Amino acid sequence: MKILFYGTKNYDEEFFEKILPDYPGIQIKFIEANIYEETASLSKGYDAICAFVNADLSAPVIDALAEQGVKLILMRCAGYNNVDLTATHKHGIHVLRVPGYSPEAVAEHAMALALTANRHTHKAYIKLRENNFSLNGLMGVNLYHKTAGIIGTGKIGQAMARICKGFGMKVIAYDLYPNKNLDFLEYVSLDELLATSDLISLHCPLTDETKHLVNAKTIDKMKDGVILVNTSRGGLIKTEDLITGIREHKFFAVGLDVYEEETDYVYEDMSEEIMQTSLIQRLLSFPNVTMTSHQGFFTKEALSNIAETTLQNAADFMNQKELKNEVLS
Numbered sequence: 001m002k003i004l005f006y007g008t009k010n011y012d013e014e015f016f017e018k019i020l021p022d023y024p025g026i027q028i029k030f031i032e033a034n035i036y037e038e039t040a041s042l043s044k045g046y047d048a049i050c051a052f053v054n055a056d057l058s059a060p061v062i063d064a065l066a067e068q069g070v071k072l073i074l075m076r077c078a079g080y081n082n083v084d085l086t087a088t089h090k091h092g093i094h095v096l097r098v099p100g101y102s103p104e105a106v107a108e109h110a111m112a113l114a115l116t117a118n119r120h121t122h123k124a125y126i127k128l129r130e131n132n133f134s135l136n137g138l139m140g141v142n143l144y145h146k147t148a149g150i151i152g153t154g155k156i157g158q159a160m161a162r163i164c165k166g167f168g169m170k171v172i173a174y175d176l177y178p179n180k181n182l183d184f185l186e187y188v189s190l191d192e193l194l195a196t197s198d199l200i201s202l203h204c205p206l207t208d209e210t211k212h213l214v215n216a217k218t219i220d221k222m223k224d225g226v227i228l229v230n231t232s233r234g235g236l237i238k239t240e241d242l243i244t245g246i247r248e249h250k251f252f253a254v255g256l257d258v259y260e261e262e263t264d265y266v267y268e269d270m271s272e273e274i275m276q277t278s279l280i281q282r283l284l285s286f287p288n289v290t291m292t293s294h295q296g297f298f299t300k301e302a303l304s305n306i307a308e309t310t311l312q313n314a315a316d317f318m319n320q321k322e323l324k325n326e327v328l329s
């Protein structure tokens, strides 16, 4: 089985190549180019393609892949909001993903963002390098005995909830499908979570229903001085409304690993480019916003699990076994 890996970086190659000999019959070609309409034709002669969170797998791209005879899309990530499932279904293309490769990797990054945004460690580091030992602008708040509100208590949300509990926080949560086994947190309505949380962390997937879940109305319901963290998907937050909320001093701190507009830039060095959009720069202009570039997943353990599950998914497809990680349209 031949798989074309789109948009690969050296770390992808390192982790996949290490275990490839354990999967006889699978051949991989890594290319740096990401997938979009113009690059879909490169998949001619391949049974499958492998893509990541920043891939364009909209209907025209799926149509082009189907034309080249691709039968399988291997997402080397958990989210699949960028895949047009109506189009894959129409062409009988299977989509497999890697659910829960390391929930702790993302949850630990969510807490890192909350702590950095709150305690300004990123600024303190820069200040000290300049021999500036003053504490101006560095004051934070204690998390101990405060309330953490987790939106979406799947694998990552649960891991974040456990971390918050470990910090001595009261943990409340909102999920469409509450998990009765989680006895260390209390499920509440979304409105109650918004009104009572000191730290809100987003962990639900991006769907039609959750798009712009954080908007002018929901921001208005939040406590003044709330800390907001998003490591899920940028589209969960209506960025213009977030910017208005920040300007109105609603937030003590905001930590974002994901943001609308990220697809064009994420994982690329744009330091020599003239940027054609300004959302990220506007967000970063605020002293209480900390951002990273979709790196929540980026730990050795997670990359290793991603490689293993992706190749196992491919092997299951090749050997006509049950596809337990299939995304159903």
Ligand SMILES: NC(=O)c1ccc[n+]([C@@H]2O[C@H](COP(=O)([O-])OP(=O)(O)OC[C@H]3O[C@@H](n4cnc5c(N)ncnc54)[C@H](O)[C@@H]3O)[C@@H](O)[C@H]2O)c1
Pocket: 078, 079, 099, 100, 103, 106, 151, 152, 153, 154, 155, 156, 157, 174, 175, 176, 177, 203, 204, 205, 206, 207, 209, 210, 231, 232, 233, 257, 258, 294, 295, 296, 297, 298
């Ligand atoms: N930053 C990163 O590097 C990174 C890495 C992996 C995943 N993610 C994101 O994290 C998200 C969560 O991942 P997961 O593995 O925990 O997923 P999961 O499927 O285990 O959990 C998602 C939870 O959200 C809940 N949910 C769905 N719709 C909801 C709604 N409308 N309101 C409230 N809750 C809702 C589900 O019931 C489920 O409990 C992914 O969808 C992905 O977008 C980000």
